[in-house]
Amino acid sequence: MKKPAITQVSIDPTIAERWSGRAYDASKPITHQQTLALLEAARWAPSCMGDQPWRILVWNKGLDEKAWQQAFNCLVEGNQSWVKDAPFLCLICADTLFTKNSQPNRWAEYDSGAAALNLSLQASSMGLSAHQLGGFSVDKARSTFNIPEQFTLMAMISVGYLKDIGNVTGDLLVRETAPRSRREMGALFFDGAWDKPII
Amino acid sequence: MKKPAITQVSIDPTIAERWSGRAYDASKPITHQQTLALLEAARWAPSCMGDQPWRILVWNKGLDEKAWQQAFNCLVEGNQSWVKDAPFLCLICADTLFTKNSQPNRWAEYDSGAAALNLSLQASSMGLSAHQLGGFSVDKARSTFNIPEQFTLMAMISVGYLKDIGNVTGDLLVRETAPRSRREMGALFFDGAWDKPII
Numbered sequence: 344m345k346k347p348a349i350t351q352v353s354i355d356p357t358i359a360e361r362w363s364g365r366a367y368d369a370s371k372p373i374t375h376q377q378t379l380a381l382l383e384a385a386r387w388a389p390s391c392m393g394d395q396p397w398r399i400l401v402w403n404k405g406l407d408e409k410a411w412q413q414a415f416n417c418l419v420e421g422n423q424s425w426v427k428d429a430p431f432l433c434l435i436c437a438d439t440l441f442t443k444n445s446q447p448n449r450w451a452e453y454d455s456g457a458a459a460l461n462l463s464l465q466a467s468s469m470g471l472s473a474h475q476l477g478g479f480s481v482d483k484a485r486s487t488f489n490i491p492e493q494f495t496l497m498a499m500i501s502v503g504y505l506k507d508i509g510n511v512t513g514d515l516l517v518r519e520t521a522p523r524s525r526r527e528m529g530a531l532f533f534d535g536a537w538d539k540p541i542i
Numbered sequence: 543m544k545k546p547a548i549t550q551v552s553i554d555p556t557i558a559e560r561w562s563g564r565a566y567d568a569s570k571p572i573t574h575q576q577t578l579a580l581l582e583a584a585r586w587a588p589s590c591m592g593d594q595p596w597r598i599l600v601w602n603k604g605l606d607e608k609a610w611q612q613a614f615n616c617l618v619e620g621n622q623s624w625v626k627d628a629p630f631l632c633l634i635c636a637d638t639l640f641t642k643n644s645q646p647n648r649w650a651e652y653d654s655g656a657a658a659l660n661l662s663l664q665a666s667s668m669g670l671s672a673h674q675l676g677g678f679s680v681d682k683a684r685s686t687f688n689i690p691e692q693f694t695l696m697a698m699i700s701v702g703y704l705k706d707i708g709n710v711t712g713d714l715l716v717r718e719t720a721p722r723s724r725r726e727m728g729a730l731f732f733d734g735a736w737d738k739p740i741i
Contacts, residue, residue, distance in 0.1 A: 348586040352579045355667035357556040358660055363588055380551045382731045382740060386724050387547040388659060389562055391676045391697075395725050400732045401740065410734035437652075450676055453636075453696050456655030460587060461557055464663070468554035477590045477649055489736050497652050498590075525585050526594050532581045533599045535609035537688050541581060541600060 344508045346523050351542075361464050364472035366511040366519050367428035367503035372405035377469060378431070381502065384465030388458040391450035396438040397458040398494060404430045413487055418499065419478040425515060426476070429501035434484060435459045436494040455497055466502050473502045543707045545722050550741075560663050563671035565710040565718050566627035566702035571604035576668060577630070580701065583664030587657040590649035595637040596657040597693060603629045612686055617698065618677040624714060625675070628700035633683060634658045635693040654696055665701050672701045 348359040378401060385399060404411040414432045415423065426432070437455040441448045463473035476499040484496055511519055525531075529540025547558040577600060584598060603610040613631045614622065625631070636654040640647045662672035675698040683695055710718055724730075728739025 348582070350579075350582040350586070352575055352582060354579050354583045354586075355556050355664055357554050358583045358586065358663060358667075361586075361588075376551055379727070379741070380549075380553050382727060383547070383549040383551060384553045384557045386727060386730060387549070387553075387557065387560075387722075389560075389662065389674055391674070393723075395730060398730060398732065400734065400736065402734050407734055450655075450696070452649075452651040453655035453658070456649075456652035457659035459652070460656035460659050463588065464557060465554055468557075475588055475590075491736075497649070523586075524592075528578070528581060528585060531585060531594060531597060533597065535599065535601050535606055537599065537690075542578070 344505060344519065348523065351528070357464055357468050361467035362472070362523055363474040364505045364519060365425045365474060366506045366508070366515050367425070367430070367472070367501070368506040369428035369430070371430065371504040373403055373431040373471070373502060375403070375406070377471070378403060380469060381462045381465050384461040385458040388454065388461045390454040390457070391448065392441065392443070394441050394443070394448060394454070396448055396451040397455040398436040398438060399433050399458070400436070400488060401433040402431070414499070417479045417484040417487065418476065419480070422476050422478045426501045429503040431502040432499060433502070434499050435497045436490060437497055438494055440493055452495060452497060459498060459500060462500065470504065471502050472505045473500050475500050543704060543718065547722065550727070556663055556667050560666040561671070561722055562673040563704045563718060564624045564673060565705045565707070565714050566624070566629070566671070566700070567705040568627035568629070570629065570703040572602055572630040572670070572701060574602070574605070576670070577602060579668060580661045580664050583660040584657040587653065587660045589653040589656070590647065591640065591642070593640050593642070593647060593653070595647055595650040596654040597635040597637060598632050598657070599635070599687060600632040601630070613698070616678045616683040616686065617675065618679070621675050621677045625700045628702040630701040631698060632701070633698050634696045635689060636696055637693055639692055651694060651696060658697060658699060661699065669703065670701050671704045672699050674699050
């Protein structure tokens with residue numbers, strides 16, 4: 344199902360066509376090659392001083408179901424109800440310290456958000472759908488996977504193929520077919536002075 | 543000048559071809575239509591609970607040189623030396639509170655990094671080059687543009703067309719032609735367990 348962004352001027356299709364679907368097709372796995380493409384995209388995101396503060400833990404259900412289940416168990420129930428059909432999960436972590444000098448990196452989360460978006464755009468570009476998830480237990484994920492305190496756990500991401508919309512029912516159908524929306528341009532973007540709408 | 547990412551598997555060209563150039567062509571302005579495309583791309587980034595915590599202040603030198611100069615004055619000297627030729631500047635701010643309930647939004651910076659990347663990818667897609675800049679005075683920018691404390695100032699971004707590389711000299715030529723590099727995949731991405739390299 345296509346849900347391109349509705350824009351006043353044309354934008355790049357890779358950006359316009361990415362959206363966060365939920366109705367995964369559990370029968371279609373993700374290959375290791377696809378995983379590498381998702382991660383290469385994340386790898387080439389920009390970062391302050393080139394530090395690349397993101398670290399990404401990945402779980403491919405088709406290759407290691409037990410590890411995938413451990414990651415899945417960190418999600419809140421509301422997300423588990425539909426993420427159960429996603430063949431791929433990952434966790435985005437942000438290194439709070441610059442590697443070169445161990446000083447605090449105030450762009451760690453900001454840059455990690457960019458890497459996560461590149462991964463999501465690459466998923467969309469390959470016909471997959473990525474959905475970022477804030478609803479997970481940071482404590483459980485940190486203890487389950489022994490993640491050092493130096494790293495801030497930001498988001499999990501589910502990735503998979505979406506089902507044909509004709510096979511989706513109930514609440515999930517309502518959510519999948521809801522129009523995408525964003526704030527007005529002028530509420531987000533200011534022309535040279537704070538709160539002066541760009542249009 | 544093209545500097546595509548070197549990857550083990552093919553990735554989306556919009557992602558692969560984005561890089562952070564510096565040698566702007568001061569003679570080529572950015573139109574208002576191009577500005578709208580940059581901002582539409584940012585607008586359609588994903589965010590936690592759909593909050594869209596990013597706010598972006600923009601300055602187009604060709605339309606308001608005085609305001610552009612005020613923004614330029616916030617940059618550190620090292621950046622000013624080459625940003626001087628960029629016709630467009632913007633500042634990415636992150637709303638620290640969720641709009642719906644005024645509670646702290648721990649994804650404000652993370653999500654703003656995604657919006658900034660979409661803007662940068664859209665720039666690249668239009669033949670422009672975007673360069674994110676952490677080197678600016680937060681205090682000066684906040685006071686000059688009356689930005690409320692609720693918003694964290696994350697990065698400025700310069701955007702413009704790059705010069706033909708044959709017209710670039712000195713240090714700038716060295717920087718523009720330096721190979722792009724990233725950490726090894728296995729240093730950033732882990733296979734189901736912390737520090738277990740994906741490849």
